[in-house]
Amino acid sequence: MTPFIIPVQEPFDFQQCLIFLKRSKQEVMHVTTDESVRKLFYLGNRFVLVELKWDPEGIEVLLFEQDVSEEERIVIEREVRDWLDLDRDLQPFEQLAQQDDVLRPIFESYRGLRLIGFPDLFEALTWAIIGQQITLSFAYTLKRRFVEQYGESQTIEGVTYWTFPRPEVIATLEPEALRPLQFSYRKAEYICDIAREIVEGTLSKMALRQLPTEDIRKHLLQLRGVGEWTADYVLMKCFQEPSAFPVADAGLHQALMYHLGLSRKPTQEEVKRYGAQWEGWGGYATFYLWRSLYGNV
């Protein structure tokens, strides 16, 4: 199938997005090169490998599959737009950043970086729960084991691409099944419970996204394993809510300590007070601050 182009709105920088996608060598959900990223999409009945590259007209999307229908093409475009937050007008955030001593230099460094997320609700919730209270590197290790054990893969041109485990598969597991992967029993329980809710239909992104942000947040908080941090994280990364602000986040605290030149980490109250000026863009501010923590990869 011939490639197609997704136009983008300024500010947008494909290289900055690519650098973010390369942040962990342990990432299994996509494969990057110097100029492209490939990701396997599951379209309900088949897999399609998708490659994204920069083109002067926008993002070039190449599909490694014959006879992709127009409906499937539209689904893939939608997924890519959600994944890279392409429908966002970032200009208000740029204006806000220019008036903020912490954000100004960070925004200039990574200008055009989008809040890259997890369009799939099960993946977003699972990744957030995995990441609770452990180092990111260990979180990636756990995710890799989980995906390689329960996800599906296709090997194309000698490279293996994975899709995230489907809730239908995880819903059939007992939490004990995840213990050998070094999940804590609690996390395993939360993840299996959430998979069951999704399969049973009591938890669905399609239903939640109809609701106001505050109501989505309340629904998420009712799930075992989901506290304030996780609810805001999932609002940011799955519902693309730019104002969702995980005030308790350890990485955010570390970044603020560094950029404000503090000798200790800020308290949650101090974070709230400082973040008040990011009204509506707390999630983007947090994302850029996280980005500032891991250098230039």
Added chain:
DNA sequence: GGCCAGGCTAGCA
């Protein structure tokens, strides 16, 4: 060896 990691729940006052 101690403490912190992109926290949350259950149990107790």
Added chain:
DNA sequence: TGCTAGCATGGC
């Protein structure tokens, strides 16, 4: 309503 132990393990 507010506080804390316990969870699991890697990395500094």
